[in-house]
Amino acid sequence: xxxxxxxxxxxxxxxxxxxxxxxxxxxxxxxxxxxxxxxxxxxxxxxxxxxxxxxxxxxxxxxxxxxxxxxxxxxxxxxxxxxxxxxxxxxxxxxxxxxxxxxxxxxxxxxxxxxxxxxxxxxxxxxxxxxxxxxxxxxxxxxxxxxxxxxxxxxxxxxxxxxxxxxxxxxxxxxxxxxxxxxxxxxxxxxxxxxxxxxxxxxxxxxxxxxxxxxxxxxxxxxxxxxxxxxxxxxxxxxxxxxxxxxxxxxxxxxxxxxxxxxxxxxxxxxxxxxxxxxxxxxxxxxxxxxxxxxxxxxxxxxxxxxxxxxxxxxxxxxxxxxxxxxxxxxxxxxxxxxxxxxxxxxxxxxxxxxxxxxxxxxxxxxxxxxxxxxxxxxxxxxxxxxxxxxxxxxxxxxxxxxxxxxxxxxxxxxxxxxxxxxxxxxxxxxxxxxxxxxxxxxxxxxxxxxxxxxxxxxxxxxxxxxxxxxxxxxxxxxxxxxxxxxxxxxxxxxxxxxxxxxxxxxxxxxxxxxxxxxxxxxxxxxxxxxxxxxxxxxxxxxxxxxxxxxxxxxxxxxxxxxxxxxxxxxxxxxxxxxxxxxxxxxxxxxxxxxxxxxxxxxxxxxxxxxxxxxxxxxxxxxxxxxxxxxxxxxxxxxxxxxxxxxxxxxxxxxxxxxxxxxxxxxxxxxxxxxxxxxxxxxxxxxxxxxxxxxxxx
Numbered sequence: 001x002x003x004x005x006x007x008x009x010x011x012x013x014x015x016x017x018x019x020x021x022x023x024x025x026x027x028x029x030x031x032x033x034x035x036x037x038x039x040x041x042x043x044x045x046x047x048x049x050x051x052x053x054x055x056x057x058x059x060x061x062x063x064x065x066x067x068x069x070x071x072x073x074x075x076x077x078x079x080x081x082x083x084x085x086x087x088x089x090x091x092x093x094x095x096x097x098x099x100x101x102x103x104x105x106x107x108x109x110x111x112x113x114x115x116x117x118x119x120x121x122x123x124x125x126x127x128x129x130x131x132x133x134x135x136x137x138x139x140x141x142x143x144x145x146x147x148x149x150x151x152x153x154x155x156x157x158x159x160x161x162x163x164x165x166x167x168x169x170x171x172x173x174x175x176x177x178x179x180x181x182x183x184x185x186x187x188x189x190x191x192x193x194x195x196x197x198x199x200x201x202x203x204x205x206x207x208x209x210x211x212x213x214x215x216x217x218x219x220x221x222x223x224x225x226x227x228x229x230x231x232x233x234x235x236x237x238x239x240x241x242x243x244x245x246x247x248x249x250x251x252x253x254x255x256x257x258x259x260x261x262x263x264x265x266x267x268x269x270x271x272x273x274x275x276x277x278x279x280x281x282x283x284x285x286x287x288x289x290x291x292x293x294x295x296x297x298x299x300x301x302x303x304x305x306x307x308x309x310x311x312x313x314x315x316x317x318x319x320x321x322x323x324x325x326x327x328x329x330x331x332x333x334x335x336x337x338x339x340x341x342x343x344x345x346x347x348x349x350x351x352x353x354x355x356x357x358x359x360x361x362x363x364x365x366x367x368x369x370x371x372x373x374x375x376x377x378x379x380x381x382x383x384x385x386x387x388x389x390x391x392x393x394x395x396x397x398x399x400x401x402x403x404x405x406x407x408x409x410x411x412x413x414x415x416x417x418x419x420x421x422x423x424x425x426x427x428x429x430x431x432x433x434x435x436x437x438x439x440x441x442x443x444x445x446x447x448x449x450x451x452x453x454x455x456x457x458x459x460x461x462x463x464x465x466x467x468x469x470x471x472x473x474x475x476x477x478x479x480x481x482x483x484x485x486x487x488x489x490x491x492x493x494x495x496x497x498x499x500x501x502x503x504x505x506x507x508x509x510x511x512x513x514x515x516x517x518x519x520x521x522x523x524x525x526x527x528x529x530x531x532x533x534x535x536x537x538x539x540x541x542x543x544x545x546x547x548x549x550x551x552x553x554x555x556x557x558x559x560x561x562x563x564x565x566x567x568x569x570x571x572x573x574x575x576x577x578x579x580x581x582x583x584x585x586x587x588x589x590x591x592x593x594x595x596x597x598x599x600x601x602x603x604x605x606x607x608x609x610x611x612x613x614x615x616x617x618x619x620x621x622x623x624x625x626x627x628x629x630x631x632x633x634x635x636x637x638x639x640x641x642x643x644x645x646x647x648x649x650x651x652x653x654x655x656x657x658x659x660x661x662x663x664x665x666x667x668x669x670x671x672x673x674x675x676x677x678x679x680x681x682x683x684x685x686x687x688x689x690x691x692x693x694x695x696x697x698x
Contacts, residue, residue, distance in 0.1 A: 108334030126313025143249030374438030538572030561660030
């Protein structure tokens with residue numbers, strides 16, 4: 001029997017999960033990827049050895065696939081599925097499969113008429129632990145089911161720090177449409193169609209220029225004889241994504257984020273032994289699940305993590321049906337997707353969602369004198385608004401045309417340009433005086449970093465020269481410095497060192513970007529200025545800042561080191577002031593500036609301030625840098641030889657120590673040259689950087 005050839009449409013983050021799971025699915029061959037961004041398609045194709053296409057028409061015409069996975073933003077799901085079904089291709093569509101139940105029905109009817117499989121990407125239903133939960137319910141081992149609770153408690157960083165152009169943030173209803181299918185699909189598959197009784201939304205958070213979005217949604221519902229409650233929460237709380245089923249005989253709790261199922265049953269022991277035996281049984285269940293997952297991770301070298309396993313289980317069901325010509329598993333069938341979407345629509349109808357804000361009318365076209373690349377990110381948003389506050393119009397380069405500036409239609413225009421397209425960049429820079437390049441790329445190999453980070457920085461610089469821009473302000477990182485010596489002091493004259501091959505890829509690639517840009521300044525008069533912000537805090541910034549430590553959820557952090565050395569914190573508004581000054585000051589050309597605030601707080605003092613001012617005590621632990629370095633050394637051969645990552649880097653001990661920012665900074669240069677005046681009051685830094693920062697979304 002020949003393999004089913006698969007193409008992925010949409011080369012974003014979720015596509016990598018699909019690709020990895022497909023490679024582990026028998027009877028299929030991943031052969032192609034399609035994305036409107038040729039660069040994204042080529043990059044994805046190179047990583048997996050696929051054919052790349054920049055249009056669905058080209059993919060169809062090539063006859064390279066028998067089925068497609070649609071992993072684009074949801075507003076494109078229905079039209080793309082319709083196009084592919086019409087061409088005779090089976091379709092698996094990421095959730096939400098459509099934006100409405102009407103769209104979903106039309107897609108289902110088209111697939112049925114064509115005799116093709118249309119599968120819903122309700123991937124958590126493919127977990128091994130969910131199979132066991134469903135077996136408990138189906139066999140009646142939990143007794144008569146009375147109630148069920150389905151929870152999604154997971155922080156959603158874009159709600160507080162962007163990017164705000166994502167589909168799920170464009171309208172208040174999109175958050176439930178994006179995440180709700182996971183929750184409702186569980187109840188529908190276990191108990192049947194779900195009837196909404198009531199629904200409410202709460203804890204609104206303001207998005208810049210976009211009104212508010214609810215962070216918590218609660219739905220009371222009924223499925224047959226079972227009362228079901230759904231809670232979707234995206235505030236900064238401990239991760240709890242679970243399904244709890246209560247019956248007359250027992251209780252089962254599925255932690256679907258970790259593929260863990262534990263149960264509790266009454267026992268017949270006397271009143272003295274009963275509590276002990278009950279707790280021992282539950283403890284044994286947790287021990288069994290923990291050892292099961294440990295064995296899975298060890299034997300697969302972490303290739304079979306729970307999220308990946310959910311995709312594998314889903315894809316096996318879908319492609320077994322295609323190969324055998326048998327009906328599709330009801331969990332992933334179109335009827336289930338229609339029912340799930342109907343439930344979500346009824347819930348949205350019952351909610352009092354916020355109305356879109358009254359936005360100012362557009363009365364003129366912006367006349368940009370500044371371009372901000374990365375303008376939808378944390379620093380970029382504040383910089384764009386800071387420039388507007390000074391009377392400048394701004395052009396923001398983004399992946400799409402949606403951004404957090406709807407309230408500034410006369411001052412900000414958003415333009416979609418590939419950062420790999422040098423000619424397109426040059427056109428975007430025409431008539432512009434200052435270009436701020438805040439772009440960064442987090443890559444897994446040095447080759448990728450050279451293409452996506454260094455190559456982009458050079459492309460932007462070449463486009464600046466071609467367009468005659470008078471200034472390029474590039475943001476590097478203080479992470480490129482060797483910060484391992486507590487006795488030293490770092491200034492702008494401090495060298496990064498000659499050999500950065502044992503540094504982490506981000507620090508190394510940013511340093512290489514700087515080296516090439518400064519070479520272009522010396523050799524071709526590129527008017528470049530380098531900014532290196534410190535640990536930036538303030539409104540819209542993340543709670544889980546990885547410059548401070550390694551986070552294990554919203555409530556636990558292991559510090560880089562002991563946490564008793566002063567860290568280079570800086571307020572976001574001070575960074576903006578520094579960047580604007582660098583774009584305007586004539587003495588800034590060819591110079592670099594470390595935008596680091598005055599020394600004020602250690603990591604422990606920072607978290608003590610969070611506890612004192614916000615009433616939130618986080619679990620803060622010291623991180624032994626030598627132990628972290630040793631563990632990294634142990635992982636290195638496993639990555640390189642076990643997982644086949646030939647470009648894996650073994651970071652040096654200095655690199656690990658540098659993460660702790662052991663070496664203090666001297667910020668005299670930006671003060672002297674730019675007249676920069678960062679906040680000098682610790683109380684003000686705590687107020688703006690912690691109290692008013694919205695760290696917990698509450």
